[in-house]
Amino acid sequence: MKEPFLPGQRWISRTEPDLGLGTVRQATDRSVTVHFGAAGETRTYASDQAPLRRVEYQAGDTVRDREDRSLVVEAVARRAGLLVYRGGGRELAEADLGDRLAFSDPLQRLLAGDLEEPGAFALRVAALEWQHRRRKSPARGFAGGRVELLPHQLHIASEVAGRLAPRVLLADEVGLGKTIEACLILHRLLLTGRAARVLILLPDSLVHQWFLELYRRFNLWFHIYDEDRCRALEAGGANPFLDDQLVLCGLGLLAGSPERARQALEAGWDLLVVDEAHHLEGAAYALVEALGAAVPSLLLLTATPEQLGVPGHFARLRLLDPHRFPDLDAYLRQxxxxxxxxxxxxxxxxxxxxxxxxxxxxxxxxxxxxxxxxxxxxxxxxxxxxxxxxTGRAMFRNTRAAVAGFPARIVHLAPLEPSPRDPRLDWLADLLRSTGDKVLLICSTRAQAEAIAQGLKPRVRVKAAVFHEGLTLVQRDRNAAWFAEPGGARILLCSEIGSEGRNFQFAHHLVLYDLPLDPDVLEQRIGRLDRIGQARDVEIHVPYPRGGAHEVLARWYHEGLDAFRTHLHGGRELLERFRDRLAAPGDVEGLVEATRAAREELRARLERGRDRLLELNSFRPGASAALLDELRRLDGDRALEGFLLTLFDRLPVDVEEVGPRTYQLGSMGVLAEALPGLSADGLTVTFDRERALAREELQFLTWDHPLVSGALDLLLGGGGGTSCFGRWPDPKASALYLEAVYVLACAAPPQLHVDRFLPPTPLRVVVDAQGRDLTAALPRALLARSARPAAGQGLLARPEVRQELLPRMLARAGGLAEARAPRLLAKARQDLAAHLDREIERLRALRRVNGGVSEGDIEGLLHQKAALDTHLREARLRLDAIHLVHRG
Incomplete structure (x- = not known):
């Protein structure tokens, strides 16, 4: 029966032993709250499923108090469920133990005869080594996304995620993948522990799409908040936004309710993400301004940063850094x-x-x-x-000119003879009869989309779906999914809400049933199909009656702006220049010619100025080359695949190969709860990125996948392979070897990301009965290959082995490990100093010439460096596993 939790008791996390000793703060029948002082972390667990192990030292152990004074335990007493250690004439309550103490459980298991075979030890050591590489890797958080490895996205993600508290505007042109960039940044921050609480604010129409992107591509489960959920959660009087760590929310919920806005603000977040940021006006802008001032990290996303003009664009930059952007006139001069x-x-x-x-x-x-x-x-x-x-410190904007991989746009203008009935309906029916391909149609309003759907019914038999603001979010998602199915709807009829955020690149026919006045909105429409990854040229159809306003607008866009065939720069400025002439065109030929000349003049001016700098700064292939090479290396690393298959077999998980690097995993009952994503029905996984991209039903298995981290936690946290015994049938071998693995670990707050410099590092030591260091002479592979399973209880029952030989050998092994630790710590501190000193000097150079860096940025890095150095100097060794090998 599990010991009851009591405040003051000391427990250690089986899944996160590097947090150090935890202290029970609060315990109820249902939950227990434990504070890990060394790491500055507090965890709350369900009482019956808490991955915790009671820390109970025995006579002969050496412990330390909070002032780092040592005590050799002579006796242990219990008082009201709490332990008291006695030795050297004094007592030490367990609550006063130092937070960084290690717990030598492997030795206790060995002496108790709780033994496993040598293969379990070899697997555990391999797991520790893989865990070390995973946590130190610069690719962590970037490797696990089910995404193409695109250099421009990786450059931005790496640059932004590497900042102390990133606050940037992601403004890539339509179709270049701002959402993927934001998710890569978010994933990296979450997996490295630098963010735990994340709030994503979106237009209501994009909430479910973001939910699916985060889950399908990055295995991140966000909770969708709406008014009903908030009411249910606050029934007990609590702030509903404190119930979940990862929250997706429609912007309207908070902007339309001062009470919900107050609750979200008081909940506290590490990262705020706002999509379609060009829509922020009035109450929505004030909301994001208040949240942005309280949240350390902020990502704003928009493909059309100047859709509200230069003042509107400047207002978004002010959200990121009001000190850097205090004055519009100064911004314009700069x-x-x-x-x-x-x-x-x-x-x-x-x-x-x-x-x-x-x-x-x-x-x-x-x-x-x-x-x-x-x-x-x-x-x-x-x-x-x-x-x-x-300008790229606060803003990144990749352009299509700098990023290859886009299809051609083929424009089909369709002038139609006016008639009392809308001639576009007959034209649309003919188009659907002439092609079996899928067609996306976008128009301005819900009423128009519904009218087109009704008008098509008597003209052509075709599966049609609608997508407009009158439908619920679930209905919209279902209709979009039906359109995506190979045998589903052939045409999707969208109101203007279909022009933002959605990805329909599986289609290549776009019908612009009417034309918006704003060129940025037009580009948003085209961007639903014209995106990176589009496999075919995009066919853009523009039907319009002759002789009216539709024809003027179509010619202005096509002949004046060339906006159908190419991506338009500076569309907002050109609209403002010609707005009055569009309202009363008069001389259409003159309007088109003047627009063409203005477009060329503006293009030349923008190429010479800020846009060129943004393009250069937003995509530097050399800067992302090392990360790209590492990700490709990891994708092709068959050693990882082999290790994981061995690990799954050990747990055990049923594994059946069903294709190249593709496997069906079967749950063994209770393991389904311990391994995220592995249900009773099983799971099909692949280690091949291309296959994962082509087949959405497959899970893409990398080190970042929660199933892999769950499997490692299950092995390393459950004690598997910590006390093993083997026989080496070699007459030339020594009588007894002790193979011990220690872990050098640093308990530090996760936001410091100490893993960059010193992740939990395994140190393997081998000694014989005479205390000789045989680590180099007997490599792990040799002992793993040579040792055979054997019963060691008889040997371990001998008093001279238990009380003299084994303690002496272990003391010698510990001494050898302790002697190696200072070199590793010195290297970690050197890496820390080199990395942060270089960044601090870079920011100082930036600050001397560019107001984009505040003194607070530099002070924050100096504080981070000092805190990291302090924690590194306090790193400790802990004994993780023992393998005793007898000659037989």
Missing amino acids: ADDYRAIADLAAGLLAPEPLPPPQAAALAALLGPDLGARLEESRPEALNALLDRHG
Whole structure:
């Protein structure tokens, strides 16, 4: 029977032993709350399922108190359910034990005769080594997404996730994958422990789509909040937003209710994500402004950052950093300066030698060191120029011009003769009869979408689905899913809400039944099909009656702006310039010609100025090359696949190969609860990224997958392989070997991400009965291959082995491990200093020339460096596993 939880007791987490000793803070019949002082973490568990092990030291053990004073335990007493250790004439209550103490459970299991065979030890050591690599890897959080490995997305995700408290505007052009970038950043922050509570605010129409993207692509289960859920959760008087860590919420719920906004603000978050940020106005803007001021990290997403004009764009930048962007006029003046910087960047990219005036200007901007070696250090100089003088610190915007992989746009203008009945309906019926392909139609209003659906019925027999704001979110998602099915709807009739956020790239026919006045909205419509990954050219159909406003708008877009065939830059500015003439066109030929000339002038101006700098800073292939190579290496690593299959077999999980690198996993009953995602019905998984992308029913198995982390926790936290005994039938071998594995671990708050420098690090030591260090002479593979299962209870029952030989051998092994630890700690501290000193100096250089860095950014890194160094110096060794090998 499990010991009852009492406040003051000390327990250790089986799944997270590196948190150190925990103290029970509160215990009820249903839950227990434990504080891990060394890591600064508090966990609440269900009492009957808590992955905790009672810490109870025995006579002969050495313990330390909170002042780091040692005590050799001579006796143990119990008082009201709590332990008291006695030794050296004093007592130490268990509540006063140091938080960083280790617990030598493997030795106790060994002496008790609780033995496993050598293979279990080998698997445990392999698991520790894989866990070490996984937690230190720069690819952690990026590897597990079911996404294509696109360099422009990885560059932004890596750059943003590497910041202390990222606050950026992700403004890639339509179709380049802002949602994927945000999810990669989010996934990295969650898996490395730098974020735990996340709030995502969206237009109501995108809530379920984000939910599915997060779950299907990243195995993240967010909870959708609406008014009904909030009412149910607050029935007991609690703040409903405290009930879950990961929350998806329609922006309207909070913007429309001061009470809900107050609750969300008081709940506290580590990261706030806001999609379609160009819609933030009035109460919605004030809400995000208040939340953004209280939340350390903020991601704003929009493909059309200037849809509300330059003042609206500036207002979004103010949400990110009001100190950096206090004044619109100053922002506009600074934007003018970017043109000169863009010219210098173009000079560094050109193959010709730099003209003397440009070289002198660059030397003045970059300093004497880089200035003296510009010609031989152009890439370094370009990176420094963009970093210190560009705009990308607060904003990233990849363009289609810089990112390859887009299809062509083929435009079909369809002028129709006017008639009392809408001629577009007959034209649409003919289009559907002439092609068997799927067709996406977007129009302005719900009423129009419904009218088209009714008008099609007597004209053509076709499966049609509608998508508009009059449907519930679930109905919209079902209709979109029906459209996506190969045998489902052939046409989806959308109101304007279908033009944002949705991905319909499986289709390649787009009908623009009417045309919006705003060019940015037009680009949003086209972007539903014209996206990275679109396999065919996009056919854009524009039907319109001759001689009316529709024809004027179609010609203005096609002949004046070239907005159907190409992605338009500066559409908002051009709209403002020609708005009055569009309202009363008069000379249509003159309007088209003037628009064409204005478009060319604007394109040339933008290419010379801020857009060029943003493009260069947002996608630097060299900066993401190392991460991309590592991700590709991990994708092809068959050693990982082999280890996991062995681990699944040990747990046990039924494994059946059903294709190349693809397996059917079967649950063994109770394991279904311990392994996330593995239900009683089983699970089909693949280690192949391309196969996972092509077949959505397959789970993509990487180190980031919760099933893998759950399997590792089950093995390492459950004690498997910690006390093993084997026989080596070799007459030349020594009589007895002790193979011990220690783990050097640093308990630190997760937001510090200490794993970058010192993840839990296994140290293997082998000694013989004479205390000789045989670690190098007897590598793990040799003992794993040579040792055979054997019963060791007889040997361990001998007093001279239990009381003299084994303690002496273990003391020698511990001493050897302790001697190796300082070198590892010194290396970790050197890596820490090199990494953060480099970043601190970079930010100082940035601050001298660019207001995009605040003094708080630098102070935060200095504080982080000092805290990390303190925790690293307090790292401790713990004995994790013992393998005793007898000659036989």
